[in-house]
Amino acid sequence: MASKKATIHDIAKELNITASTVSRALNNNPRISEATKKAVLGMAKDLNYQPNNLAAALRKGKSQLIGIIVPTINRSFFSSVIRGVEEVANKLNYRVIVSQSNEDVDNEIATLNALLNARVDGVLVSIGKNTDRFEHYKDLMERGIPLVLFDRTTNEVGTSQVVIDDYLGGYLATEHLIKQGCKKIVHFTNLKQVNIYKERYRGYLEALRDNDIPFDESLVYQSDMQLVDGRNCTEQLLASHKKFDAIFSASDYAAVGALQILKENGVKVPEDVALVGFSNEPFTSFTDPSLTTVSQFPIEMGQAAAESFFEILEAKKKKFIPQKTVLQPELIIRDSSLKSGK
């Protein structure tokens, strides 16, 4: 008896009641007797009833779907964030649709529209590196669709954000290197793009100042912060014959690139040069030496983003004041920065 799917009408017919009653029974509506409720639930099971969320969504004007846009899903950090969102969302009977922008603004807009067409109830976004237009997000706000930005955010759109304290992360990393006795600390960063790097840089500067270490601008290298960029910057660094005893890279990928070049050139890590990355990508514990880095607690970030989303949803009718949730990062100390020996 596969036949067709059972609907609330089928249940109603069997029980000689109406669909509205069935609907109420199924939705824990208080205006229903225990007896009929029990009967309905039993019949629902018998008929293997599966609610059609689509119909409910159409009627209610909400889909129980949350859209997430990330630059790329293929990155431990982002997939962990997604996982965090799912954990919270699933508990509240929401599902998650994921799309990638591939760091492209047009793609970001297209994918956003696709999500809207799928009638998501709201969108969580980590904006792409090159995104310089935000009209599509402002539109969203005007249309009253909940929007939460996480990790890579902007203040241009007046909505809730979830970030880690990148400033603190940069500070902790730099301070740690200073405590290891480092005085000439190179910094790899990318100040032209998203805020997160600027904040980490600010932490770096502040830690230097607090410890009376003179800032040397020539020790700051800017790039796209991929592995290959870390390699290139380190090669330039070595070729320049500048003195340095540490590198704080605002990206784990660039840090690994640095590690490779240093080793290839016989520079010992951490003995000659201490090294710290940022993000706690899984591979940082696999390198030799393992890489000191800063954990951003991606799962917690996802959870916080989801919670922010639901807060907006709750507050929809009242006026809502956008919140900025700031998570604390943690320095994960591994071998690449431990001068004190084993």
Place this chain on the structure above:
Amino acid sequence: MASKKATIHDIAKELNITASTVSRALNNNPRISEATKKAVLGMAKDLNYQPNNLAAALRKGKSQLIGIIVPTINRSFFSSVIRGVEEVANKLNYRVIVSQSNEDVDNEIATLNALLNARVDGVLVSIGKNTDRFEHYKDLMERGIPLVLFDRTTNEVGTSQVVIDDYLGGYLATEHLIKQGCKKIVHFTNLKQVNIYKERYRGYLEALRDNDIPFDESLVYQSDMQLVDGRNCTEQLLASHKKFDAIFSASDYAAVGALQILKENGVKVPEDVALVGFSNEPFTSFTDPSLTTVSQFPIEMGQAAAESFFEILEAKKKKFIPQKTVLQPELIIRDSSLKSGK
């Protein structure tokens, strides 16, 4: 003028035509004049019309949504597969919903039901390690809902599958080690669970036989194949004082664990022991030495899975014969297995 969302009725009203005409214009129905079509498209743009896919889905009985279930999203391999699926799906105006089973059967069933409630048009699944029941998938088949299994599959459910030739992968890896002069090749595997490991093991055996290398069962170590398992197995291996000159680990994670223990014990890789992993996880190019491994072309696998899905969808009315798509793996040779020196 934010007001409410425009519907086809709004467009119709503006143009003094009916909603059905608008619908036809919007859906490239041939029964429409070029003139009205142009007018409708123009007005749609003016009113910033966004189609309500929900309503269309309800009416048509299909949602343009594909559900994907993976053991964990936080794994380069799986997230790349998802990306591959997205590429194909998005082109055909389908969206993707992702869920994780976390390697748990009950979770797998729950998540499957959630996807069905979201009225996905079909499901792509990589089954969990511990999944030993398949009724929920058989149900799916009976209900005529397209199902495609990928990577971790089973033959218990008569549906299309997409896998790589794990046997060939195991063969290539082992053969490569033999060509490097290795004769005592340890194998890390997990034969109690999913097929993929059995196939890799079969490739290992066959390569040994083809090259007249005697098989020594005591060189096969079984575990859960995580990093820590690789460490444990390698410690046991060293403690046993067996002679060996290579390790072929059916998982990159276990291979990295092996690499760590070997180095900690002063065993040189590749000079003393050559090492090959499996999956081409990104970190395999970051280790020192970089890790020889087998690429499974996850993006291509995702694309193939999506294509299989659409084939089933197309053929829905006719009888459909399940297909097994087998992708060819590729050996990625890096430093960890190159005895011939730099």
Place this chain on the structure above:
DNA sequence: TTGTAGGCGTTATCAA
């Protein structure tokens, strides 16, 4: 080529 009418499955409103 266009219009009419009905319904996809559910829920909200009103009345009983």
Place this chain on the structure above:
DNA sequence: TTGATAACGCCTACAA
């Protein structure tokens, strides 16, 4: 506590 009715936005026979 339950029933009747309409509506969410769209698509599709069928009729014109």
